[in-house]
Amino acid sequence: MSIQNVRSFVAGQWVRSDDNARLIQSAVTGETIACAGNDTLDTESMLDYGRNVGGPALRALTFHDRARMIKALATYLNDHKQALYDISFATGATQKDHLIDIDGGIGTMFVFASKGRREMPDSQVYLDGNIEPLSRQGTFQGQHICTPIHGVAVHINAFNFPVWGMLEKLAPALLAGVPAIVKPATASCYVTEHCVQLLLDSGVLPDGALQLISGGVGNLLDQLDSQDVVSFTGSAHTAVALRSKANIIEKSIRFIAEQDSLNASMLGPDAIAGTPAFELFVNEVSREMTAKAGQKCTAIRRVFAPALQIDSLLEAIKARLAKIVVGDPAAAATTMGALVSNDQKQDVLDKIALLATDAERVFGDPDNFEVKGADASKGAFLPPMLLHCASPDIAKHVHDVEAFGPVSTVMPYRDIPHAVSLFNRGQGSLVASVITHDADVAREVALGSGAFHGRLYFNNRDSMKESTGHGSPLPHMVHGGPGRAGGGEEMGGVRGVMHYMQRTAIQGSPEILSKISQRWVPGAQQITQKDHPFTRTFHELELGETLNTGLREITIADIEQFAHFTGDTFYAHMDDAAARRNPFFPGRVAHGYLLLSFAAGLFVQPDEGPVLANTGLDNLRFMKPVEAGDSIQVRLTVKQKTPRNDTYGEVRWDVSLSNQNSELVAEYDLLTMNAYQLG
Numbered sequence: 001m002s003i004q005n006v007r008s009f010v011a012g013q014w015v016r017s018d019d020n021a022r023l024i025q026s027a028v029t030g031e032t033i034a035c036a037g038n039d040t041l042d043t044e045s046m047l048d049y050g051r052n053v054g055g056p057a058l059r060a061l062t063f064h065d066r067a068r069m070i071k072a073l074a075t076y077l078n079d080h081k082q083a084l085y086d087i088s089f090a091t092g093a094t095q096k097d098h099l100i101d102i103d104g105g106i107g108t109m110f111v112f113a114s115k116g117r118r119e120m121p122d123s124q125v126y127l128d129g130n131i132e133p134l135s136r137q138g139t140f141q142g143q144h145i146c147t148p149i150h151g152v153a154v155h156i157n158a159f160n161f162p163v164w165g166m167l168e169k170l171a172p173a174l175l176a177g178v179p180a181i182v183k184p185a186t187a188s189c190y191v192t193e194h195c196v197q198l199l200l201d202s203g204v205l206p207d208g209a210l211q212l213i214s215g216g217v218g219n220l221l222d223q224l225d226s227q228d229v230v231s232f233t234g235s236a237h238t239a240v241a242l243r244s245k246a247n248i249i250e251k252s253i254r255f256i257a258e259q260d261s262l263n264a265s266m267l268g269p270d271a272i273a274g275t276p277a278f279e280l281f282v283n284e285v286s287r288e289m290t291a292k293a294g295q296k297c298t299a300i301r302r303v304f305a306p307a308l309q310i311d312s313l314l315e316a317i318k319a320r321l322a323k324i325v326v327g328d329p330a331a332a333a334t335t336m337g338a339l340v341s342n343d344q345k346q347d348v349l350d351k352i353a354l355l356a357t358d359a360e361r362v363f364g365d366p367d368n369f370e371v372k373g374a375d376a377s378k379g380a381f382l383p384p385m386l387l388h389c390a391s392p393d394i395a396k397h398v399h400d401v402e403a404f405g406p407v408s409t410v411m412p413y414r415d416i417p418h419a420v421s422l423f424n425r426g427q428g429s430l431v432a433s434v435i436t437h438d439a440d441v442a443r444e445v446a447l448g449s450g451a452f453h454g455r456l457y458f459n460n461r462d463s464m465k466e467s468t469g470h471g472s473p474l475p476h477m478v479h480g481g482p483g484r485a486g487g488g489e490e491m492g493g494v495r496g497v498m499h500y501m502q503r504t505a506i507q508g509s510p511e512i513l514s515k516i517s518q519r520w521v522p523g524a525q526q527i528t529q530k531d532h533p534f535t536r537t538f539h540e541l542e543l544g545e546t547l548n549t550g551l552r553e554i555t556i557a558d559i560e561q562f563a564h565f566t567g568d569t570f571y572a573h574m575d576d577a578a579a580r581r582n583p584f585f586p587g588r589v590a591h592g593y594l595l596l597s598f599a600a601g602l603f604v605q606p607d608e609g610p611v612l613a614n615t616g617l618d619n620l621r622f623m624k625p626v627e628a629g630d631s632i633q634v635r636l637t638v639k640q641k642t643p644r645n646d647t648y649g650e651v652r653w654d655v656s657l658s659n660q661n662s663e664l665v666a667e668y669d670l671l672t673m674n675a676y677q678l679g
Contacts, residue, residue, distance in 0.1 A: 428483020
């Protein structure tokens with residue numbers, strides 16, 4: 001059998017492993033299938049290539065450009081994922097496991113591509129929050145902006161997800177405009193290498209945007225500077241060693257860690273045996289024990305249930321686990337494959353020996369179990385193993401030791417405060433879950449234990465059909481956790497992109513802020529055109545382009561007609577005496593929505609043209625009441641432009657309504673979709 005030489009991608013060139021490479025064994029057969037590592041990699045050139053070639057190329061693109069790039073990468077991977085499936089079986093993963101790793105990674109890229117287009121501007125600057133007024137007359141203001149760091153993202157990933165682990169870090173980094181150097185765990189790096197090859201083959205990535213280290217990183221971390229970031233997934237021991245490096249500390253290099261996590265799940269007091277919630281809980285626990293052979297950072301390690309439900313729960317989980325077929329991961333009948341290596345198998349057995357001082361093994365004998373279609377003595381196979389700890393309050397190892405495999409421990413609790421205290425004994429996890437229909441129980445757990453977990457997952461009969469599962473980190477939500485879980489976070493939509501950007505407070509005049517942010521700021525220059533702005537296409541409109549309307553008087557007849565027509569006869573509009581007793585009104589006043597309607601009548605150009613639709617308004621505020629006899633006028637200004645597809649883009653208009661005394665009575669952002677061309 002030939003041994004694959006797993007390469008690195010360095011400064012635009014593929015580099016083979018050298019004679020000192022580490023050997024990699026198949027999780028299924030134990031045979032050597034690959035080698036990886038090269039002690040002579042020029043890491044200095046990698047950093048230079050990323051910083052000076054990849055970085056400038058990515059930063060020249062807008063967020064929308066990068067989002068389109070990420071979507072194209074995801075599409076290419078999706079079209080070629082069968083090859084990734086084929087080689088991933090050697091890691092011990094089943095076809096269902098591939099869906100988590102490979103399809104999950106591709107799906108994560110699609111989500112970030114979508115969020116980049118929908119939630120970020122078509123520019124190189126991301127605005128964080130609103131304008132801060134810093135002066136009385138508005139000539140000096142502030143704005144927080146985010147721009148990409150000018151370094152590289154070093155991604156050090158774990159063995160259990162060689163595709164998803166890379167892509168869930170890579171997508172937000174690329175969207176931010178930061179090149180990445182990816183270092184997968186050696187045990188499964190041959191899968192990552194093939195995925196990187198596909199990404200490069202797509203022809204979508206700029207030079208220098210992605211590099212790969214298969215094997216050790218050498219002195220790479222000692223050469224980083226304050227513009228770089230390290231994102232690590234793995235053991236707490238390794239995380240401490242890396243983040244304690246003198247160079248990391250001295251240069252305040254950003255370090256994101258996702259590490260050991262004793263995730264927990266609680267059966268609520270209302271979820272008794274025989275209920276749908278009880279069955280749901282059993283399904284969640286058994287699935288998290290066996291998916292990826294329990295090698296998931298989000299797997300359920302500690303299981304808590306009311307003391308009266310313990311016996312029923314143990315029997316139900318055991319019955320479910322008895323149906324698990326351990327064997328060749330490529331076989332259709334197999335429901336749980338092997339651990340990634342025999343070294344990992346031994347590590348799990350060593351950890352179980354520690355857990356056995358606190359708990360009794362009630363299911364799964366590692367010395368006597370059946371393996372279908374493979375040799376149990378050669379492959380890294382273990383059965384699912386369920387433990388029972390009757391005295392969790394005095395136990396130590398079950399709250400401190402993670403057996404990173406198909407292992408969970410069931411423990412009783414007396415009441416919710418007791419359950420919360422046991423949850424928190426884990427000292428920080430990526431996720432904890434509660435199966436309950438009692439919203440008061442959910443609130444008590446959230447308040448008592450939320451600070452100890454990166455994610456709280458609640459499920460019951462109302463949500464079980466659509467829920468994604470305890471162990472499924474979603475790209476929309478933050479993935480990470482406090483304490484022993486590492487204290488970092490990943491994904492979380494646009495939040496994840498911010499880890500690769502610098503938040504900067506800028507201060508200056510409205511004109512300066514407008515130019516930097518590419519968003520018109522009140523007080524900045526206004527542009528008046530001869531033609532109405534609604535007759536101008538998306539590309540013709542300029543930031544700051546303004547229409548000032550004439551005045552329209554508001555009469556008592558207008559107020560009464562609007563009230564009767566809409567049915568809004570609130571006393572402030574119809575009863576002068578009652579309105580005067582209200583501290584907000586001088587007497588009868590016009591409806592706020594009447595003012596909006598009249599404002600539209602003042603600025604709308606009625607003919608068919610490039611304005612396709614009014615899609616809503618944001619940030620509506622009413623500042624001063626308008627009485628009968630007052631007049632209003634409108635200032636309509638192009639605030640921001642965002643392309644949406646090949647046909648039209650979104651225009652955000654700054655709209656302000658003033659009375660006859662030039663006093664501001666209302667303001668809001670109007671959103672319209674405008675065509676790129678007429679006809």
